Amino acid sequence: MPMPMDFDVAIVGGAFSGASLALLLRREQPGLSVVIVERSEKFDRKVGEATTEVSGDFLHKRLAMTRYLANHHLPKQGLRMWFAESPQTPFDECVEVGPNFQVRMPSFQIDRAELDEHLLAEAEAAGAVLLRPAKVSEVEVSAEGGMLKGTRGEEAFRLRARWVVDASGRAALLARKFGMLRSLEEHPTNAVWARFRGVEDWDGHALRSRFSDYAKSGIASRAASTNHLMGYGWWCWIIPLKGGDFSAGLVYDRRLFALPKEGHPGARLKAHLLSHPVGREIFQNAEPIENDVRAYSGLPYASEKLAGPGWQIVGDAAGFLDPLYSAGLDYCSWTVRCALGRIAAEAKGESVDLEKVNRHFRESYAMWFESLYRDKYVYLGDAELMAAAFWMDIALFYMGPVREVTTAREADMECFPFNGPVDRLAGRFMRFYNGRLALLARKRLEAGCYGRRNRGWRQLGGGFTPDAGSLRLFALGLRHWLRAEWHGLFLRPRRGWETAAANIDETSSQPVTAI
């Protein structure tokens, strides 16, 4: 048995969360020794490529990576959604909802293989010890610290540390070991994705010369946005990467949508992208890059606890909910902030209320789900209902978490969103209107008018800011919602609607409306 190597902090997993934590620990607590154990020899491309303004702020200010990001990744120009009445809707008549202008706050389209490699190299340069490729196979923890056992090539190793941090992503080493991992059965979502070459230039001459309304409208770059194709029970992301490749993926609720089972996943994904009129224009000559197609089923899960005596969890090892709105790296940054605060406090001899941390984490995750995602997939494909949510959800995100992060004290332990009284009130309001929008979507399905305004309009709004300035954009959403409520008063179920709703056209952005 090899002699254990002693460290203050031992981190399992050296991707975004593990490497960020190691780097910040070495910068801010240089007296602490840090070791990272990373299984892979080299990072592959992976999902988690579009940041929001929360994770953008973390990269820009907290990690101070702005110059590196400008040189190696792309600025993100907001979120844009596209709706169609049917697969035959002309491209120029598809509904477009998104920003009119370039954004005001830093956010990025990142190539994760490149970013994670850079963060890990920076952590090592800052003095963290890196074991790679090396796999942790056993973890023991106690109030006095923990022990990691594993292998590096043929050799076994043992590491002893005062704090063991799990940053192992979906492997969720500690949550599984303690039997604390819970899936979220109420939100049964799957995803399949790939990187593509040969994607049409959204801002290029070919589209501009053929579609005059498209060419004339909008000031911001569409290509630099995170574009979403929307349908009943599903959505697709399209994210540009530096160098010209695009990441594209499909996320769907298994209760509402099924991807055909036959064929290679890359071909099925492409076929699905082509079923949307906007996807058809953009992806007709595109091909998935070989060996870069992945799929997950059962996306959401969470650990019951985030921290305990001698251990802490960060990033996806703590949980994941839904990639719509790209909040994954936000949660990674919140959990990393939380670990930093806890380790800094305990290193000074202060005691930390870990039960409170765990309670805040659980409440935050539950509020995040209830206010934003519960039953959302029912109305994703209805342009009017989703536009209502788009403006209201994003305006409240800016006035809440984005404002909090940009003004928060960094060492603040209570760093999870949705925990304060105002957050809770806002969360309850969001739950209410998201619930109403889902209900209205069901009424529209029953009445045969789901997607009734899925053709012939664009709504390109001004920029969001993390203050009351976002109220103007909130009002756009409110107007859609109130109009939908008024319309809903006159809706009556059509005869035979159950058959129609069950008979979802999988290539359409809507359920079949003909009965």
Ligand SMILES: Cc1cc2nc3c(=O)[nH]c(=O)nc-3n(C[C@H](O)[C@H](O)[C@H](O)COP(=O)(O)OP(=O)(O)OC[C@H]3O[C@@H](n4cnc5c(N)ncnc54)[C@H](O)[C@@H]3O)c2cc1C
């Ligand atoms: C479909 C989908 C789309 C998404 N899109 C977005 C998006 O647009 N924007 C966004 O912000 N987020 C997105 N996310 C979320 C985002 O991908 C994750 O939040 C993020 O990648 C998590 O990073 P991490 O460092 O915590 O974990 P990971 O990136 O999973 O890293 C874990 C690391 O741990 C290592 N490891 C695991 N086990 C061991 C072991 N036993 N020993 C040693 N090393 C080990 C692995 O090799 C890996 O390098 C998406 C997620 C999904 C599922």
